[in-house]
Amino acid sequence: MRESLDSKRKRAAEIYEIFCNVYEDADCTLDYDNALQLLIATQLAAQCTDARVNMVTPLLFKKYPDVYAFANADELELREDIRSTGFFRNKAKNIIGCCRMLIDKYNGEVPNTMEELLSLPGVGRKTANLVLGDFFGIPGVVVDTHATRLSNRMGFTKEKDPYKIELDLQKILPEEIWAQFCHCLVYHGREYCDARSPKCDICPIAHLCPKKNV
Ligand code: SF4
Numbered sequence: 076m077r078e079s080l081d082s083k084r085k086r087a088a089e090i091y092e093i094f095c096n097v098y099e100d101a102d103c104t105l106d107y108d109n110a111l112q113l114l115i116a117t118q119l120a121a122q123c124t125d126a127r128v129n130m131v132t133p134l135l136f137k138k139y140p141d142v143y144a145f146a147n148a149d150e151l152e153l154r155e156d157i158r159s160t161g162f163f164r165n166k167a168k169n170i171i172g173c174c175r176m177l178i179d180k181y182n183g184e185v186p187n188t189m190e191e192l193l194s195l196p197g198v199g200r201k202t203a204n205l206v207l208g209d210f211f212g213i214p215g216v217v218v219d220t221h222a223t224r225l226s227n228r229m230g231f232t233k234e235k236d237p238y239k240i241e242l243d244l245q246k247i248l249p250e251e252i253w254a255q256f257c258h259c260l261v262y263h264g265r266e267y268c269d270a271r272s273p274k275c276d277i278c279p280i281a282h283l284c285p286k287k288n289v
């Protein structure tokens with residue numbers, strides 16, 4: 076039988092309550108000091124682990140301390156600086172393009188609307204939502220690989236397309252917990268709900284998860 080929206084909302088609220096106890100300190104796992112650094116770290120995190128990005132960014136942000144330094148970077152040199160994060164050619168091109176546009180169109184500041192963020196090279200909805208939610212405190216549902224896998228297993232969506240998942244989660248979760256719920260999904264994905272072998276037998280939300288026996 077198809078679960079009603081109300082029932083999903085109720086289940087999500089109960090899951091979130093447990094998440095808040097289990098993952099008290101759930102937060103963005105990328106290191107950053109300002110909006111620009113978060114924007115760049117998130118771009119580097121595409122197809123790469125946050126841990127790897129955090130190994131690269133301390134030196135990177137020292138070498139390129141502001142938007143002007145990134146905008147004027149030598150592309151070949153920047154590629155080498157970020158090589159270990161993978162897809163470094165595209166990432167270097169996008170980071171330079173993004174910073175040039177920030178200077179040309181936004182006075183060197185990171186904008187705080189979805190539309191403006193999406194106009195920047197290399198910035199998709201995942202990055203935009205993360206920056207909105209974590210830096211500006213504007214509700215955003217961040218759909219990464221964990222959110223995609225877990226929200227399907229939890230029966231909150233049947234979609235694979237990140238934007239459709241975002242819309243499904245927006246209907247189920249209250250706005251004020253969008254960002255934090257997604258952080259918890261990352262923690263829960265790492266701790267219990269692994270892609271290959273979820274630990275359903277010891278999962279703290281198993282009684283609320285329709286896929287507990289997968
Ligand atoms: S019960 Fe299993 S599938 Fe459901 S959230 Fe927990 S680990 Fe994941």
